[in-house]
Amino acid sequence: MDVLGLVIAVVVLAASAHENTAGITLLDRVAAQTDTVHKALVDQGFKNAVVTHGARLGIDVEIVERNPADKGFVPQAKRWVVEQTYGTLALHRRLVRDYEHRPASSESRVHWAMSDVMARRLTGTSSPSWRGA
Template sequence: MSGRKPYKSDLSDERWALIEPVITAWKARHPSVSGHEGRYEMREIVNALLYQSRTGCQWDYLPHDLPPSGAVKYYFYKWRDDGTDQVIHDLLRWQVREKKGRPADPSLVALDTQSLHAAAGVPAKTTGRDAAKKVPGRKRGLAVDVLGLVIAVVVLAASAHDNAAGAALLDKVAAETDTVQKALVDQGFKNTVVAHGEQVGIAVEVVERNPADTGFTPQPKRWVVEQTNGILMLHRRLVRDYEHRPATAESRVYWAISDVMARRLTGSSTSWRGA
C-alpha cells in the first residue's frame, strides 16, 4: 500500500491472496507493447474499486493516495468486458460452497428483482419507470443459491416486467451451470417465466404468499435472495444506479459480493453499518 494509511475497505493479505493468482495470470496475458509492468500495483487498483463500491464515491473523488481514476477505470472496464470480474467471483463462490460442504454448483436457486432509482446522467434509453413500485430507473435481478451466493445477475430498465428479468436470469443460470434443476420465485413472476424455465430445463416454482401474513414475512428458502439484496445495499455504490451501462452495474454486483465472500473465507469482518 506504498506506506499509506489503510482504509477499512482495503484487502487484507489473506483476501488478496485469494484473487491475486487471477489478476497475475491476467497481467501475463496482457503485456504492454513496451513491456512496461505498469505504474500501479494491482492490489491498489482492486483496493480503489472496493473503496468506491463501499463508499459510493464518484470516480474523480477517489482519494489521492489511491491510483488515479483513469488507471482504475481502465482495469475496471477491461475486467468487466472480458469477464475477469465474474471469474474472480465464481472462484470465490465455489470456495465458499466447498467450505460449507456443498458441491461447486447448486441444484436450486431463488430469483428476485429490485427496482433502483437511477442517478442524473444515466442514459434515458437504458432506464424506465416501474409502474408498480413507482420507481424511475433500473431493475436489478438476482439468482442466488441457498447460501445467498449470486449465481447470475441482470440489470434492465425498471419498466421491464419481472417476466423479462426472470427469463434473462434463467438463461444466464442455464448458461453458467447444468446443475440447477429448480428455481423459486415470488408471485410477481407469471406463467411466462414458468414456461421459459421448461425451455431451459429448470423447473420454476411460484412460492405463494400466505394470505394471513401481514407486512414483510420471509418465505422459506426464497428469503435468502432478500438477504442478499440487503447485503448489496450496504455497498453504497449499489444503493442507486449510477452506471451508464447495465453491464457496468452488473460488474459492481460481482465486485461487492466477491468482497463479501473473501471476508467469509478468511474469517474477517468489518462494521458495515457504522462505517
C-alpha cells in the same frame, strides 16, 4: 442466488421492464453458465411465461406464494435468503444508488461486491477494514 446467498447470475434492466422479461433473461444466463441448477424459486410477480421457459431449459421454476391468512410482513423461508443478500450487497457504496449508465457496469458492480462478500466469508472478516477498529 443459491441457497447460501451467493450470486449465480445477474441481470440489470430498466425499471420499466416487466419481471417476466427479467426472469426469462436470468434463466437464460443461469442455463448458459451452469448445468447444476435444477430448481428456481421466484416470487408472485413472475407469471407462467417464466415457468414455461424454465421448463424448456430443464429448470423447475416454482412460484412461492404468500399465505393469504398472513397479515403484515411475514418472511418467506427461502425468499428470505435473497432479501438478506440484497441487504448485504447494499452495504457496498456503489450499489446503494445506481450511478452507472450502462447495465453491464451495474452488473459488474454486483459481481465485485459479491466477490468481497465471499472473501469476507472465507477469511472470517466481519467488517470492512476502512471502518477502523
